[in-house]
Amino acid sequence: MPIIKSHYNPPLIFKSGHISTIHAGLYRIVSGIYQKRERITLSDQDFIDLDWSYAAYHKNVSKLVVILHGLEGNAQRSYIKGTAKIFNRNGYDAVGMNFRSCSGEPNRLFRAYNAGASEDLREVIEHILTNHPQYSHIVLKGFSMGGNLLLKYLGEPIRVPKEVKAAIAISVPCQLKGSLDQMSRPENYLYNRMFIKSLQGKLLDKHASFPSLIKLEDIKNANSMLSIDNLYTSKAHGYKDATDYYKKCSSKQFIPNIKIPTLLINAKNDSFLSECCFPIEEAEGNENFYLEMPKYGGHVGFFGEGEAYYNEKRAFEFATLV
Template identity: 85%
Template sequence: MPIVKSHYNPPLIFKNGHFSTIHSGLYRNVSGVYQKRERITLSDQDFLDLDWSYAAYHKNVSKLIIILHGLEGNAQRSYIKGTAKIFNRNGYDAIGINLRSCSGEPNRLYRAYNAGASEDLREVIEYILTNYPQYSHIVLKGFSMGGNLLLKYLGEPIRVPKEVKAAIAISVPCQLEGSLKQMGRVENYMYNRMFVKSLREKLVDKHSAFPSLIKLEDIKNANSMLRIDNLYTSKAHGYKDAADYYKKCSSKQFIPNIKIPTLLISAKNDSFLSKSCYPIEEAEQNENFYFEMPKYGGHVGFFNRGDVYYTEKRAFDFATLA
């Protein structure tokens, strides 16, 4: 589809991309969403924790939204709860997936999560369809790295179940190597160090559980995202190295094959995204893929007055029309 015109125009201070990113990530608080956790066992005997919240004042609910967080996030993040809240208000149950190692408890295997682990999303959807057959209308939403995973899933050769009606992705690094290089810029130093610190702490946990597979000295030397991906992310998930991981898991190459209505929203002032992360040509050539590029919003920002952020309202409206 042609590029979707955006009408997002936030208050002046939120036109600063960094302010929008930081405010949403650190200071936003979403109340009124009550989550109930369910642990499911995957085919490789690892586990995922699903955090459910339920439609308010609705019975016989047949609609469900499944939400994926970003790098080092979890299902308690404000952007997950904000999405769940608007959908719960309007007759949807919601699941926030905590990706492997992100629910507050280390996962069982040496592997964890990555930007291309679409097999885990596929297993969750299969689990829902088998164990909760009342859900005949499923919407998917992914943020940042989780959005990359989602778009990859939608464009892979394996058929998407007919119950999945629409998808929305926010602030997605569709070209992983380009985003990695962008994150290395001086303006992103604070974010980059935060991610590296968090990931290295998890690698120390991996060393404690699997001392023969990863060494503390190597973790100490893994002082960048690229080095972490070369040391662990790629090797633990079956890729040759970081470059191989980025090449095979970047979602941009899968967008032409998406066959259900899908909306991507990425701000032009998102400091996490390189020019290669904006799939303009792919959107123009796929009638199922809608791409909106607001001038403002930062990375998973998109502040709006009130308790519903811009991309949350857009996601619900898109799901309703799909």
């Protein structure tokens, strides 16, 4: 589809990509959302925790939004709760999917999650359709790394269930190597160190549970995202190395095959995204894929006046229109 013209124009201070990113990540509080946890067992006997919230003042709800968080996030993040809140208030139940190891408890296996683990999303949707059959209208929304996983899932050869009607992806590094290079820039130093420290903590948990599979010294020496992906992410998930992982899991290559209405919103001042993370040609070549590139917004920022942020209003609007 043609590129969508964006009308997002935040207050002056939030025209800074960094302020938008930091404020949304550290200072935003979303109240009035009460989540109920469901643990499901996957086919490999690992588990995933789902955090549910429900439509306010509605009975016999048949609509559901499934929300995917970003790297080292969880379903309690404000961007997850903000999305759940606007959909709950408009007749949708909501479920936040915590990726393996992200719900506050280490997962059972040596593997955890990665940017291309679409098999886990597939199992979650199958679980929902089997155990919660009242949902005949499902909308998917993914943020950052979770958005990459979502777009990959939608464009893979395996059929997407008919109940999945639309998808929205926000701030997506759809070319993983390009985003990695961007994260290595000086302007992203603090973000980069935050992710590395968090991931190293997860690797220490893996060493405690699987000391023969990952060495303490190697974890201490893994001081970059690339080295972590070479040491653990790629090997634990069946890829040859980080380069192989980035190549096979980048969602940009899957966009031409998406067959349901899908909206991607990537801000032009998102410091996490390189130029190749804006899939303009792919959008122009796929009538089901809509690309909006606001001038402002930062990374998973998109400040909005009132309770709902811009990306949340746009997600609900898009889900309603399709």
